[in-house]
Amino acid sequence: DCNDPDCAADPNCQAPPSGFTFIASDETADYSVDTGVGSFSATLSVSEDASASGYPNDTQGFSFGLSHDPSLLAVDTFTEGSAISGLNNGTGPDFIDINNFADGVTVGCVYSFSNSAFIAFAAPTAIGAVSYDTVPGGLIGNNVGTTTGLNWSDALGTPPVVNILVVNGQAQPAAFDNGIVTLEPAIGGFLRGDFNSDGGRNIADCVSLLAGLFTGGPILCQDAGDANDDGSLNVADPVYQLAWLFSGGPALPAPDGPGCGSDPTADALDCASYDACP
Numbered sequence: 001d002c003n004d005p006d007c008a009a010d011p012n013c014q015a016p017p018s019g020f021t022f023i024a025s026d027e028t029a030d031y032s033v034d035t036g037v038g039s040f041s042a043t044l045s046v047s048e049d050a051s052a053s054g055y056p057n058d059t060q061g062f063s064f065g066l067s068h069d070p071s072l073l074a075v076d077t078f079t080e081g082s083a084i085s086g087l088n089n090g091t092g093p094d095f096i097d098i099n100n101f102a103d104g105v106t107v108g109c110v111y112s113f114s115n116s117a118f119i120a121f122a123a124p125t126a127i128g129a130v131s132y133d134t135v136p137g138g139l140i141g142n143n144v145g146t147t148t149g150l151n152w153s154d155a156l157g158t159p160p161v162v163n164i165l166v167v168n169g170q171a172q173p174a175a176f177d178n179g180i181v182t183l184e185p186a187i188g189g190f191l192r193g194d195f196n197s198d199g200g201r202n203i204a205d206c207v208s209l210l211a212g213l214f215t216g217g218p219i220l221c222q223d224a225g226d227a228n229d230d231g232s233l234n235v236a237d238p239v240y241q242l243a244w245l246f247s248g249g250p251a252l253p254a255p256d257g258p259g260c261g262s263d264p265t266a267d268a269l270d271c272a273s274y275d276a277c278p
Contacts, residue, residue, distance in 0.1 A: 019052025020165045020172055022064055023124060024150040024179030029134070030186040032262040033143055034254075036136030038186075039076070042150055042179055046165065047124040054167075058118035061093075061111055061166040064174075065156035066130065067104035069148045072138045072183065075100045078107060081126035087117045104153060105130055106161040121165075134183065136266075143185050150179035188277040189260035192252045193241050195225040199276040201252070203245060206238040213238075222269035229253035231267030 023045040031038030044066065048056055068075070078098045087093050088111075095110040107128070111117040119125070130150075139146075152174075154162050164171040193201040196208040197220065209225045211217030213235060219225065222233050227241040229252075243249025255261030260277035263269070 019049035019055065020059075020121065020174040021047050021049070021177055022152050022163055022174045023047060023177040024066060024152065026180045026182075028182040028184060029132075030184055031134045031139050032264075033139075033141060033185045034262050034264040035266055036134060036139035036142075037266045038134040038139070038183065039132065040181070041129045041131040042181070043126050043129050044081075045124045045126045046121045046174070048121045050122075056120035056122035057167045058120050059111075059165045059167055060115065060118060060169070061095075061109050062127070062164065063106070063108040063161050064163045065104055065106045065153045065161045067151050067153040067156060068132070070103045070135070072135055072146070072148050073132045073181070074102075074135055075105045076131040076133055078105055079129050079131070081128045083119055083125050084109065084127055087111050087119075093117070099157060101156055104156045106157045108161060110166075132181075139183065145182065145184040148181050148183065150181060152176040152178060186262050188274065189255060189262045190221050190224045190271050190274045191260050191276060192224060192229070192254065192256050193227050193244075194274075194276060195221070197221060197224070197273070197275045201241070201245075201257075203242070206241050206245075209233075209238045209241075210235075220273040221271040223263050223271045224274060226267075226269055227252055229263075229265055231265065231269065233269065 025043040027040050027042050029038050029040035080092065085092050093109050093111050094113045097108045099106045111119065152163050154160055163174050163176065165174055191201065193205055195205040208217060212219040225233050225237055227237040240249065241252065244252055254264050
């Protein structure tokens with residue numbers, strides 16, 4: 001015990017270094033008011049204060065737990081940062097264990113079983129990123145937005161995973177810099193069927209969509225072209241819209257005017273650009 005008075009003077013007794021900090025990035029993400037659907041990724045980093053004893057210290061591994069509000073967020077994946085994936089000549093760490101929970105994620109990592117790989121955190125260095133999806137039930141109809149936290153936690157898992165760095169085989173507790181996530185309702189939106197983004201829906205939209213599908217024309221708002229709202233963009237969409245325009249076919253799904261709106265259906269289509277909405 002290096003804190004024992006009988007041992008403290010021993011030059012071979014070195015107290016564990018201090019000054020490590022786990023950092024979760026602050027993020028802003030949009031979600032659909034109609035569906036509550038949104039997603040984002042938060043970067044997780046480690047830094048060591050220059051005043052720490054032995055700075056910069058070579059770490060041999062780490063473990064952490066990061067919690068979130070399960071009524072608003074759900075973990076998708078944890079992706080290793082390049083500092084971790086590049087260990088051992090690019091083969092990655094000898095051990096990494098990732099566990100997702102309803103209210104958080106835990107990660108444990110040992111760089112090398114032979115103690116031949118190290119990372120010094122002389123500057124803030126990304127160890128990975130966690131991607132999140134919003135929980136629709138917590139955000140549907142919320143036109144104002146909200147904030148929530150990504151908080152380092154020693155209470156996730158069984159047994160609980162602690163937030164530490166490993167230096168000289170010793171556990172070094174870390175300080176915490178929690179993240180703040182700002183969830184904002186998506187602005188603008190689109191009008192279903194207005195593929196050419198001129199504010200109207202007519203045969204010109206069908207012609208533009210066919211050009212996009214078959215002759216290399218621009219496709220800027222896939223959602224607007226998805227006239228039948230089946231989550232895909234193909235020839236069935238202009239056929240559906242032409243039937244609505246000229247032969248009494250079913251109405252276009254929402255958002256169908258008079259104003260713009262977001263897509264009420266979760267799908268892989270997006271709307272990179274749509275100029276007819278404020």
